[in-house]
Amino acid sequence: SAVISQKPSRDICQRGTSLTIQCQVDSQVTMMFWYRQQPGQSLTLIATANQGSEATYESGFVIDKFPISRPNLTFSTLTVSNMSPEDSSIYLCTGQYGTGELFFGEGSRLTVL
Amino acid sequence: GQQLNQSPQSMFIQEGEDVSMNCTSSSIFNTWLWYKQDPGEGPVLLIALYKAGELTSNGRLTAQFGTTRKDSFLNISASIPSDVGIYFCAGLLGYQKVTFGIGTKLQVIP
Numbered sequence: 380s381a382v383i384s385q386k387p388s389r390d391i392c393q394r395g396t397s398l399t400i401q402c403q404v405d406s407q408v409t410m411m412f413w414y415r416q417q418p419g420q421s422l423t424l425i426a427t428a429n430q431g432s433e434a435t436y437e438s439g440f441v442i443d444k445f446p447i448s449r450p451n452l453t454f455s456t457l458t459v460s461n462m463s464p465e466d467s468s469i470y471l472c473t474g475q476y477g478t479g480e481l482f483f484g485e486g487s488r489l490t491v492l
Numbered sequence: 493g494q495q496l497n498q499s500p501q502s503m504f505i506q507e508g509e510d511v512s513m514n515c516t517s518s519s520i521f522n523t524w525l526w527y528k529q530d531p532g533e534g535p536v537l538l539i540a541l542y543k544a545g546e547l548t549s550n551g552r553l554t555a556q557f558g559t560t561r562k563d564s565f566l567n568i569s570a571s572i573p574s575d576v577g578i579y580f581c582a583g584l585l586g587y588q589k590v591t592f593g594i595g596t597k598l599q600v601i602p
Contacts, residue, residue, distance in 0.1 A: 385534075412589070421580065422535070422592045471534050478542075479523040479584045483534035 381405050381474045385484030392462055392491050399458045400487045402472030406453055408482075410475040413447060413457045416486070417468045425470075428455040462491045498581055498593035506601050511568040513596045515581030520561040521591075523584040526553075529595075530577045538579075539566070571600050 382405045392398050404411060411428040426434040426447055434447035449455040459466055472484040498515045505511055515524070523542055527535035539550050541557035541564060548555055552569045564583075568575055581593040 383534075421594045424589055427589070469534075475590075478540070479525075479590075480537060480540050481525060481582065481584075481590050482537060483527075486534040488532070 381408055381476065381480075381482035383408075383472060383474050383482055383484040385472045385487055387487055388485055389488040390490070392489065394463055394491060396462055397458055397460045398462065398489060399456050400470055400472070402455045402457070402484055404453050404455075404472070404474035407476055408453065408474030409477050411449060411455050412473045412475070412481075413445070413455070414471040414473060414483075415468045416471060422471065425457070428457075459489065462489075464491045467491045496581055496583060496591055496593035498579075498596055500596060501594065502597040502599070504599045504601060505571055507571060507573060509571055511571055511575070511598060512565065513567075513579060513598075514563060514565045515583075515593045516563045517583055517591070518562070519583075519585070521583035521585050522561065524555070524557050524564040525582040525584065525590070526555050526564070526566050527580040527582065528577045529580065535580055568598075571598075573600050573602055576600050 384403045413425040414422045424437050425440045426436040428449040430449045446458045467490050469486040469488050471486045475481045496517045526538045529535040539555040544561050546557040554567045556565045578595045578597050580595050582590045584590050
């Protein structure tokens, strides 16, 4: 299975601040995505992290709120900007193999006060 | 976004019992994935299915790719306490994004 390292694993943040989550994947990964999982819910795709270009965002998610970078094949960051309590969630980095299998990192559990 | 229908949404079973859960979609997929998520962890891939009718096992877990390509099933035999968690199905068609089910929360009573 893919090796996906994500940090921080958890954080408690103040309203109005921003937090950047880092994700490192192994070189077999072809696609990288960012998901959000709100408490007790399923997984919602935020965006596809595109190498060297702007991320592709899903409906309901915008670049100003969730800027994403992917400077190379194996590294990506997600920033949650101007946070509010509604942003309290688990944010998950994923890597996809060419076969379609999707592997998740441990997730970053964010609590906004 | 689109989500798959997964059932049951939660279940309590006695240790040692077998478990069945399923996932249905209004769209066809050519890949089905089953995940388990423990509290505070990211989902872990259990089984991947690539062909209609395919039956694949991973230890006590067996999953099947439905012949209509619109459903998939996961069975767990002889459940044990560490089977507790949330099980998610996910479907994929070609290079499109992965669609996740709403999850089945499994609790095992020792």
